[in-house]
Amino acid sequence: MTGVVPPAGHRHPSNPILSLTDAALGFGDRVLWNDLTLDVCAGEFLAVLGPNGSGKTSLLKTILGQQPLDAGTIRFDGHPVRRGDRRIGYIPQQKLIPGGTPMRGRDLVALGVNGHRFGLPVSRGAEKRQVDALLASVGASHYADEPVGNLSGGEQQRLRVGQALAGDPRMLLCDEPLLSLDLQHQRGVSELIDRRRREHGTPVVFVTHDVNPVLGMVDRILYLAGGQFREGTPDEVLTSDVLTELYGTPVDVLRTGGRVVVVGIPDSETHHHGHTEVGA
Amino acid sequence: MRAGVMLPVGAGDLWSRMFNFENYGELLGLVQNSILAGAVLGIVGGLIGVFVMQRDMAFAVHGISELSFAGAAAALLFGVNVVAGSLVGALIAAIVIGLLGARARDRNSIIGVLMPFGLGLGILFLALYPGRSANKFGLLTGQIISVDDPQLTWLSAISLAVLVGLLLIWRPLSFDSLDADVAAARGVPTRFVSLTFMVLLGLIVAVSVQIIGALLVLALVVTPAAAALRLSASPIVVPVLAMVFGFVSAVGGILLAIGGSLPISPYITTISFLIYLVARLVGLRAKPRAGLR
Numbered sequence: 001m002t003g004v005v006p007p008a009g010h011r012h013p014s015n016p017i018l019s020l021t022d023a024a025l026g027f028g029d030r031v032l033w034n035d036l037t038l039d040v041c042a043g044e045f046l047a048v049l050g051p052n053g054s055g056k057t058s059l060l061k062t063i064l065g066q067q068p069l070d071a072g073t074i075r076f077d078g079h080p081v082r083r084g085d086r087r088i089g090y091i092p093q094q095k096l097i098p099g100g101t102p103m104r105g106r107d108l109v110a111l112g113v114n115g116h117r118f119g120l121p122v123s124r125g126a127e128k129r130q131v132d133a134l135l136a137s138v139g140a141s142h143y144a145d146e147p148v149g150n151l152s153g154g155e156q157q158r159l160r161v162g163q164a165l166a167g168d169p170r171m172l173l174c175d176e177p178l179l180s181l182d183l184q185h186q187r188g189v190s191e192l193i194d195r196r197r198r199e200h201g202t203p204v205v206f207v208t209h210d211v212n213p214v215l216g217m218v219d220r221i222l223y224l225a226g227g228q229f230r231e232g233t234p235d236e237v238l239t240s241d242v243l244t245e246l247y248g249t250p251v252d253v254l255r256t257g258g259r260v261v262v263v264g265i266p267d268s269e270t271h272h273h274g275h276t277e278v279g280a
Numbered sequence: 281m282r283a284g285v286m287l288p289v290g291a292g293d294l295w296s297r298m299f300n301f302e303n304y305g306e307l308l309g310l311v312q313n314s315i316l317a318g319a320v321l322g323i324v325g326g327l328i329g330v331f332v333m334q335r336d337m338a339f340a341v342h343g344i345s346e347l348s349f350a351g352a353a354a355a356l357l358f359g360v361n362v363v364a365g366s367l368v369g370a371l372i373a374a375i376v377i378g379l380l381g382a383r384a385r386d387r388n389s390i391i392g393v394l395m396p397f398g399l400g401l402g403i404l405f406l407a408l409y410p411g412r413s414a415n416k417f418g419l420l421t422g423q424i425i426s427v428d429d430p431q432l433t434w435l436s437a438i439s440l441a442v443l444v445g446l447l448l449i450w451r452p453l454s455f456d457s458l459d460a461d462v463a464a465a466r467g468v469p470t471r472f473v474s475l476t477f478m479v480l481l482g483l484i485v486a487v488s489v490q491i492i493g494a495l496l497v498l499a500l501v502v503t504p505a506a507a508a509l510r511l512s513a514s515p516i517v518v519p520v521l522a523m524v525f526g527f528v529s530a531v532g533g534i535l536l537a538i539g540g541s542l543p544i545s546p547y548i549t550t551i552s553f554l555i556y557l558v559a560r561l562v563g564l565r566a567k568p569r570a571g572l573r
Contacts, residue, residue, distance in 0.1 A: 066464065
């Protein structure tokens with residue numbers, strides 16, 4: 001945040017929380033993205049879209065400090081990103097926790113509070129109160145003592161949001177957090193994430209296949225495809241022209257009833273959600 | 281101490297070979313260090329088993345125990361400390377599996393490759409060993425009665441060290457076992473935690489090989505925890521039950537075995553299996569698993 005940040009901040013004059021400058025990453029001959037310059041500032045909701053293999057997951061890993069860039073810089077809160085930075089709240093893909101896992105809802109959330117700490121597994125009173133507050137903030141108090149393996153995917157995902165909010169993160173990083181949830185839980189979980197952004201100004205980087213559940217919340221979109229990217233507001237990026245250029249093949253973007261439907265993406269996630277046209 | 285009669289026997293004789301409580305008090309005094317070692321092993325084996333189940337590592341336990349057997353057999357052949365040989369074999373296997381097998385699929389293939397190699401080596405060393413055959417089979421099927429007192433003290437001390445180590449890494453290990461990606465993102469040194477766990481697992485497996493035998497380690501490191509998980513999903517009740525089950529199996533097995541003339545292992549494995557069966561039945565009745573979605 002302090003110090004001289006050279007031209008990085010040209011798009012946003014305020015201090016960016018996440019800042020990529022001329023970032024490039026590829027594997028072998030394949031370029032995932034090149035010359036990626038991007039700032040995410042307080043209170044912003046950035047959706048990262050793109051087909052499988054376009055480098056969304058690699059971008060996440062880069063932000064988490066687990067994947068070094070080939071070129072350029074990436075800074076979080078003014079410093080180079082590092083592995084295991086607890087100021088980033090990470091919400092993973094919804095992987096169903098198997099039944100019989102010896103853990104209750106509150107234990108899942110407690111891992112966010114003290115799961116990184118070595119030493120005898122005895123929770124302090126202050127930590128218990130913190131866990132209770134987190135459970136309440138994600139509306140999970142009434143199943144806090146249920147075994148996590150008995151909860152539905154949506155309930156588990158609420159707990160993961162609570163876990164990610166532990167320690168008052170400076171940014172939320174979400175990796176397809178709505179995947180395989182039903183519509184009601186998609187709305188519930190995305191509203192939790194958005195509420196944190198509105199009430200605390202915590203910026204959100206949200207990787208997703210389907211922008212529709214969060215379309216009303218998104219400020220900007222980073223669309224990755226075929227080694228290129230486009231960045232801008234949903235209206236700027238989600239157009240037939242932009243996506244046709246990005247994919248190098250005719251793509252149609254339709255808007256119906258507040259939803260965005262993208263038709264004609266080459267070998268896209270045809271099997272996902274059972275549609276060829278799921279929004280991005 | 282043992283009758284040692286190896287003739288075909290009638291039902292009455294069979295019973296007395298399996299269970300014989302004559303001079304029990306006297307015998308008890310002779311084996312109290314074995315009981316102590318069995319008790320500590322049962323408790324720690326039950327506890328570590330909770331993580332073995334969560335991390336899907338039952339097969340790894342078996343692989344480590346075969347390498348531990350090879351190490352012990354080599355030690356027997358070369359006339360060095362058998363417990364030390366067992367430890368070296370187990371630690372090498374545990375660390376190799378830990379380093380190369382982060383993902384379950386890689387891990388299983390590595391174990392599948394290591395295990396027959398270790399078992400083969402062990403059989404080679406035993407075949408070359410000129411000494412008593414009781415020692416040979418002991419490594420595969422249990423030999424606690426023939427372990428001397430200084431070694432029993434070592435076994436107990438190692439088990440206690442594993443217990444302490446496990447408690448110290450409990451939370452990061454739970455986090456890593458549940459969701460390694462999130463744990464890494466949230467500041468858990470996941471590689472360190474997994475490797476430490478493998479070392480602890482190697483240590484406890486080496487101890488188990490000495491007491492219950494390489495082929496039967498799972499009866500103390502997996503079965504008690506598996507039984508506990510049928511009965512509860514509480515992060516406190518499950519480890520406590522697993523420790524109790526491990527303790528009852530190990531100590532109960534030794535207490536039943538000392539009067540008869542048979543190895544202790546079948547007693548331990550039978551008790552731990554029966555506990556599992558009962559736990560399954562009780563678990564079925566008690567838990568109509570709601571909302572498994």
